[in-house]
Amino acid sequence: MPQITLPDGSKRDYENPVSVAEIAESIGPGLAKAALAGRVDGSLVDTSFTIDADAEVAIITERDDDGLEVIRHSCAHLMAQAVQRLFPKAQVTVGPVVEDGFFYDFAFERPFTPEDLQAIEQTMRSIVKENLQIERSILSRKDAIAMFKKMGEDYKVEIIEGIPGDEDLSFYQQDDFIDLCRGPHVPSTGKFKAFKLTSVAGAYWRGNAENEMLQRIHGTAWGSKKDLNLYLQRLEEAEKRDHRKLGKRLDLFHFQEEAPGMAFWHPKGWRIYQVVQDYMRQVQNANRYKEINTPQLVDYTLWEKSGHASKFAEEMFSVESDNRMYAIKPMNCPCHIQVFNQGLKSYRDLPLRFAEFGSCHRYEPSGSMHGLMRVRSFVQDDGHIFCTEDQIQSEVADFMELLFAVYRDFGFDDVMLRLSTRPEKRVGADELWDDAEQALKDALNATSLPWELVPGEGAFYGPKIEYSLKDCMGRVQQCGTIQVDFFLPERLGARYVAEDDSRKTPVMLHRAVLGSFERFIGVLIEHFGGAMPTWLAPEQAIILNITDKQAEYCEKLQESLKNKGFRVSADLRNEKIGFKIREHTLQKIPYLLVVGDKEVESGTVAVRKRGGEDLGTMTFDDFCKHLSQDVASFGRTPRPQP
C-alpha cells in the first residue's frame, strides 16, 4: 500500500505496487502522455519502474532539465538503432549526452558521408513514427557478453569486460536494437519531437590516440521544435561572433599560409593589443611586479637542464647557428630564473615578482590550431614570483585578488576555478606535491567561491589553479593560471641566503592573468561581438561631416580629441551622411560625431552611438567629458550592443 508524495506535497495512496506511468495516469491523461521518466526518492528511473513502498515521486517531462537529459540519451539510442538498420555491419560503442545534445561513436568499414547523415536522420524519423516500446531488462555479465559476442559487437564486449564487480547489468531494447545502458530512457520512440544530426567526425576509441579511430556522429535534441530552433539560432549567433570572421570584417588581423598559426596584426587589431598590454603593465606596476625582458633564442642545453626538452622536444622550434642549437623559447620561466640568479639574493628580497610580456613559440599540432585561440606564436602576460614556502599562500591570495579585479575591468564577472593536481608523469617528491596542493587548496577555500578538483591534470613540475571566464554565450574560456613550482628553481640552481645564513631554494609561482594576449583578445572579440567597450575600441569616435564646408572644423575637432589622448578619426569623404553612418556603425565605432553647418556655428557635435542611440547635440567639451567617463569605466558598464 504505497503512499506517494508528489512534489507539491500532496499525497496519494495506492492499493498495490504502482509504476511511475500509472501514477502519471492517475493524475491525468495529459501528464501520462508527457511522462518521460520519474524521480523516486531522488533517483531517476524509467516510467515502468514499480514502487512498492512509500516514496517521494516526481514525474519527469520534457520541461525538466532531467527530462531533456533523458530525451538526449534516448535519442543517442534512436540514432544508433537507425545506423544499424541502414548499416548492419556498423558496430556500436558509446553514446553519451553532452551539452545541448548527444553523440554516438560507431566502428564502420567506411566513413559516413553527409548523405549518410541525412539518411540516418530520415530513418530516425520513421522509427519515431513506429512508436516502438523501449524496454528495460537485466542480464548477467556472462549472458551479456555471450549476447554481444554473438552479435559481433566487440566493443560492447570490451566495455562489459571492463566493468568491475559481478553485478547484473541493465539493457534497453527497442525492436531489434539492444544496448547496454544504465538508463533511464523514454518509454517509447514516439516521444521524440525535435532533433537534428549536426556533424560527423573521427574520435579515438576510449579517447586514446593509440587506439583505432571511430566515427562520431553528433546530434542535438530538444523537448520541442521551438527549443530546437532557439538552439539553432544560438549557433548562428555564435557564428556571427566568431573572432576569425570579425577579425577580417573589422580589419584587425589575418593569417596566411606562410606563417601557420601566427597572426599578422593590422593597425586596428594592434591598437587593441597595445591597450590591453598597457593596461596590464600598469596593473603589474601597481602590484609591485618588476618587468623584465629575456631572449627569444636560448641555447638548447638550458631546456635540457630545465626538463622541458625531454618532455616537449617535439613541440619546440629550434634554430641552428654557428654549430649551436638554440630553442626559440616556448615559455619564459627558465629565463626568469637566469635573471634571479644574477647576484646573491637575500630572504629580504623575497617575494620577488618578475613580469614579462614574453613572446613564445610552440609547435602546436596542426589540428589543434584555431584562429587566435590556439596559435604557435603568442605573448603571455607572464610572471614568476620567487618566494619562501611561508609566503605562498598570501602571494596566491594577492594574485587572485588582482586577477578578479582585472577580469571585472574587462567585463567578466563569472569566473570558474579549477585545481589540477599531480599527473602521472612528474618530477619531485610526493611530500612536496602534498604541500603545494595543500597551499593552493587553502587559497581556493579562502575565496568562498566554488572550485572544481581535476586530479592528474597538473603540470609536470607542480599543481595549478586555472581560471576560466564565462563569456556572454556561456562558453568557458580558460585564461589565467597560477602554478606552484618547487622543482624548476632547484634544477636551475636558484638560491637565496636565509635568515640563518644558510642557502635555500626559493619556491617559484608561475602566473598569468590573461594567459596569451592573442587568445584573450580572441575571447574579447567574441564576448563583445566585435563591439569593444570604448576603452578598448581601436577607434573610439569618428567625425563625419555633412558636406565639404565643415571639413576644416572637423579636422580641428579631430586634432583636439587626439591631443586629449583619444583615438579618433574623421571621415571627410564626399559621401552621404547615411552612407557614412552605416559604414562606421558596421565597423562598431562607439561614437559617431556628425557635424553640419549648425554644429560648426554653435561649436557642438551631434553624437550618435554605434547601437543607434542618439545622444543629441552637445558642446564639444561635454562630449569630451562624456568620452572620458566612458573610457574610465573600463568594461564594467553594461555590455555595449554588438
Added chain:
RNA sequence: GCUCGCAUAGCUCAGGCGGUAGAGCGCUUCAUUGGUAAUGAAGAGGUCUCCGGUUCAACUCCGGAUGUGAGCACCA
C-alpha cells in the same frame, strides 16, 4: 598528429556531364555637396592554392603537398 570536408576576384559566394569563368559588395574614375544604416553611372580586377598524373584539351577527373573547417588527441 588522426578522421572526414573545403580551397574560384580584395571580401562573401555562384558556376560548369572536361573546351581557360560570373554576381553582389569593395576598389578606380566621373557626376552629385546630400542631416543620422547603402546617390547614380562607367571602368579596372582571376595562372580558378601549389605540384604531379590521365587526356587532343584539366579550374573541373585522379594522386600528393600546403593551408583551412568540424571533431578527436595534445596543450609546459
